Amino acid sequence: MSDANSLTRGDISRQIRRIGIPVGIGVLFxxxxxxxDTFYAGEFSREALAALALSFPIYFIIIGxxxxxxxxxxxxxxxxxxxxxxxxxxxxxAQGITLTMLLxxxxxxxxxxxxxxxxxxxxxxxxxxxxxxxxxxxxxxxTFCFNLVFMFHAALSAQxxxxxxxxxxxxxxxxxxxxxxxxxxxxxxxxxxGVAGVGAATALVQLIGSVxxxxxxxxxxxxxxxxxxxxxxDFPRALQILRQGAPPALDLSTVSIGGFVVTxxxxxxxxxxxxxxxxxxxxxxxxxxPLVGLDVATLVLVAQNNGARRYGRMWQAHNTALRYGxxxxxxxxxxxxxxAYDLVGIFTAESAIIETGxxxxxxxxxxxxxxPLGFIGFAALRGIKRPMLPMVISMTRxxxxxxxxxxxxxxxxxxxxxxxxxxxxxxTIVSGFVAWGFVQRLMPRADxxxxxxxx
Numbered sequence: 001m002s003d004a005n006s007l008t009r010g011d012i013s014r015q016i017r018r019i020g021i022p023v024g025i026g027v028l029f030x031x032x033x034x035x036x037d038t039f040y041a042g043e044f045s046r047e048a049l050a051a052l053a054l055s056f057p058i059y060f061i062i063i064g065x066x067x068x069x070x071x072x073x074x075x076x077x078x079x080x081x082x083x084x085x086x087x088x089x090x091x092x093x094a095q096g097i098t099l100t101m102l103l104x105x106x107x108x109x110x111x112x113x114x115x116x117x118x119x120x121x122x123x124x125x126x127x128x129x130x131x132x133x134x135x136x137x138x139x140x141x142x143t144f145c146f147n148l149v150f151m152f153h154a155a156l157s158a159q160x161x162x163x164x165x166x167x168x169x170x171x172x173x174x175x176x177x178x179x180x181x182x183x184x185x186x187x188x189x190x191x192x193x194g195v196a197g198v199g200a201a202t203a204l205v206q207l208i209g210s211v212x213x214x215x216x217x218x219x220x221x222x223x224x225x226x227x228x229x230x231x232x233x234d235f236p237r238a239l240q241i242l243r244q245g246a247p248p249a250l251d252l253s254t255v256s257i258g259g260f261v262v263t264x265x266x267x268x269x270x271x272x273x274x275x276x277x278x279x280x281x282x283x284x285x286x287x288x289x290p291l292v293g294l295d296v297a298t299l300v301l302v303a304q305n306n307g308a309r310r311y312g313r314m315w316q317a318h319n320t321a322l323r324y325g326x327x328x329x330x331x332x333x334x335x336x337x338x339x340a341y342d343l344v345g346i347f348t349a350e351s352a353i354i355e356t357g358x359x360x361x362x363x364x365x366x367x368x369x370x371x372p373l374g375f376i377g378f379a380a381l382r383g384i385k386r387p388m389l390p391m392v393i394s395m396t397r398x399x400x401x402x403x404x405x406x407x408x409x410x411x412x413x414x415x416x417x418x419x420x421x422x423x424x425x426x427x428t429i430v431s432g433f434v435a436w437g438f439v440q441r442l443m444p445r446a447d448x449x450x451x452x453x454x455x
Contacts, residue, residue: 007082007160007300007301007304007305008082008304008305008308008310008313009310009313012301012313012316012317012320013320015160015297015301015317016294016297016298016301016317016320016321016324018160019157019160019162019293019296019297019300019301020162020290020293020294020296020297020321020324021293022162022163022165022166022293023157023162023165023166023292023293023296023297024289024290024292024293024294025166025169025170025293026162026165026166026167026168026169026170027169027289027292027293028286028289029166029169029170029172029173030169030172030173031282031285031286031289032173032286033169033172033173033176033202033205034282034285035282035286035347036173036176036177036180037052037176037180037198037201037202038052038278038279038282038347039347040180040181040184040198041195041198042347042348044184044194044195045195046271046275046350047128047131047195048131048194048195048198049275049278049279049348050271050274050275050278051128051131051132051135051195052135052195052198052278053263053274053275053277053278053279054119054122054123054124054132054263054274054278055132055135055136056256056259056278056281056282057118057255057256057257057258057259057260057263058111058115058118058136058256059136059139059256060252060253060255060256060259061107061111061253061256062107062111062139062140062143062146063146063252064249064250064251064252064253064254064255064256065103065107065143065147065249065252065253066100066143066146066147066149066150066151067150067248067249067252068245068246068247068248068249068250068251068252068253069096069099069100069103069147069150069151069154069241069245069246069249070096070150070151070153070154070245071154071244071245071248071249071299071382071387072241072242072243072244072245072246072247072248072249072382072387073092073093073096073151073154073155073158073241073244073245074154074155074157074158074299074300074303075244075299075303075382075383075385075387076092076240076241076244076385077089077092077093077154077155077158077159077222077303078158078299078300078303078304078307078383079303079304079306079307079385080092080307081158081159081222081304081307082303082304082305082306082307082308083307083308086221086222086224086225087225089158089222089225090222090223090224090225090226090227090230091230091234091237092237092240092241093151093154093155093158093217093222093223093226094226094230094231095230095231095233095234095237095238095241096151096154096155096241097148097151097231098231098232098233098238099238099241099242100144100147100148100151101144101147102233103147104143104144104146104147105144107140107143108140108141108143108144111136111140111143112137112140112141115132115133115136115137115140116129116133118260119132119133121260121264122260122263122264122267123267131195134193134194134195134196134199135195135196135198135199136199137196137199138196138199138200138202138203139199139202139203141203142202142203142204142206142207144210145203145206145207145209145210146206148210148213148214149168149206149209149210149213152210152213152214152216152217153165153213155217155220155222155223156213156216156217156220156222157296157300158222158300158303159220159221159222160300161220162296164212164213164216164217165213167212168209168212168213171208171209171212172205172206172208172209175201175204175205175208176201176202176205179197179200179201179204179205180197180198180201182197182201183196183197183198183200183201184197184198185197243387244382244385244387245387246387247387247388247390247391248382248387248390248391250391250395251378251387251390251391251394251395252394254391254394254395254397254398254399255394255398257398257399258397258398258399258402259281261398261399261402261403261406262277262402262406262420262424263277265406265407265410265420266417266420268410269417272350272352272353272356273356273417275348275350275353276344276352276353276354276355276356276357276360277356277357277360279344279347279348279353279357280344280356280357280358280360280361280364281360283336283343283344283357283361284336284361284364287329287332287333287335287336287368288329288332288368288371288375290324290325290328290329290332291325291328291329291371291372291375291376292375294321294324294325294372294375294376294379295375295376295378295379296379297317297321298317298318298321298376298379298380298383299379299380299382299383300383301313301314301317301383302314302317302318302379302380302382302383302384302443303382303383303384305317306383306384306385306444311443311444311445312445314380314383314384314443314444315443315445317380318376318380318439318443321372321376321379322372322373322376325371325372325375325376326369326372328372329368329369329371329372330368330369332365332368333365333366333367333368333369334365336361336362336364336365336368337361337362337365337366340357340358340359340361340362340365341354341355341358343358343361344357344358344361356417359418359421360421363418363421363422363425364421364424364425366425367425367426367428367429370428370429370432370433371428371432372432373432373433373435373436374393374397374428374431374432374435377390377432377435377436377438377439378390378393378394378435380439380443381435381438381439381442381443384442384443384444386442389435389438389442390435393431393434393435393438394431396431397427397428397431401427402423402424402427405423405427406419406420406423409423
């Protein structure tokens with residue numbers, strides 16, 4: 001069996017660690033990248049810190065599109081590799097790149113056009129809108145680079161190779177430490193850009209990443225079957241990628257829209273609360289990082305073994321990843337609960353922001369144990385090419401339920417800020433169990449291959 005199909009046999013636990021740990025390390029540094037932005041924005045001004053908090057939902061639209069299409073492409077490529085159809089796998093990777101080019105133009109143009117309106121919905125006016133746009137505009141201009149980074153990562157991760165993505169994210173973090181203050185305050189021939197410098201630094205790092213990961217992907221075994229004609233738009237394959245990629249893209253975009261929903265309600269409690277939520281939600285993301293690695297490992301293992309019809313290994317991958325996730329999140333939740341005030345205090349000396357952010361973190365930490373049910377469950381469903389369910393669950397969790405419940409609590413009943421934090425936490429727990437239930441019902445159980453499933 002070819003190297004590309006090696007994930008259809010071998011030790012599951014070792015393969016999860018081999019795939020997941022580099023992703024986890026990489027995402028850690030990606031979150032630290034955001035922490036660096038938050039730190040320097042906070043050093044620059046309170047308004048800059050609030051600008052990043054208000055812009056995070058918009059920023060996540062870009063990430064959601066890029067990551068979602070990459071996830072869909074990775075699932076299809078993994079299934080093709082599992083079926084030992086390497087030419088089809090290469091064709092799908094090439095079509096993913098072409099599709100990325102076309103969609104990036106639409107996203108960048110539309111994003112720059114509608115962002116001022118979105119900022120106004122979130123309460124920004126006049127100079128505030130212009131201030132926020134100075135940050136987000138260079139990021140939208142780099143949409144093509146964001147998308148290429150995730151598509152090249154999809155091609156590599158479908159082969160079980162996640163280390164190049166990790167290496168790029170570490171490099172990006174290191175560059176950002178240097179670029180943020182340089183672009184914010186100017187010097188060495190660069191004018192002072194203020195908060196716009198934070199966006200410009202992010203754009204430059206993504207440009208570098210698209211080149212680095214592109215060169216690595218083109219040298220991988222998958223692209224040994226590549227031919228230039230594969231880049232010519234092919235409607236059936238592009239439609240396959242959209243069918244698999246649009247749901248996870250919309251799924252991740254629900255995080256952005258959900259951010260708008262939550263920010264809309266918490267903005268009623270003042271700018272300090274918005275800033276506190278921005279800091280605390282990014283800290284939240286740091287402690288969910290292991291789940292991202294387990295998510296990618298589960299997706300790749302389930303996809304390849306689904307293509308090879310080794311269903312017993314699919315279940316072993318799901319259950320092993322879920323066990324790892326539960327252990328890690330229980331430990332992480334306990335740590336966040338104990339040190340919440342210290343964690344928020346790293347980024348601001350404002351006592352009101354620290355108090356609000358720490359209370360949010362402590363309540364959120366109570367649901368950490370339920371996060372693996374959703375992360376691992378969603379990955380397994382995408383691996384068997386059932387991406388719509390994760391999208392529907394995410395839309396319900398991030399948008400529908402918060403909008404209905406927070407409107408009832410905050411607007412109709414006049415409930416306080418704590419009602420928002422508790423509502424979000426309870427929704428997380430319920431949605432995790434819903435995802436777990438769908439996996440139990442839909443994932444095939446009996447191997448239909450003649451060959452035994454080795455583990």
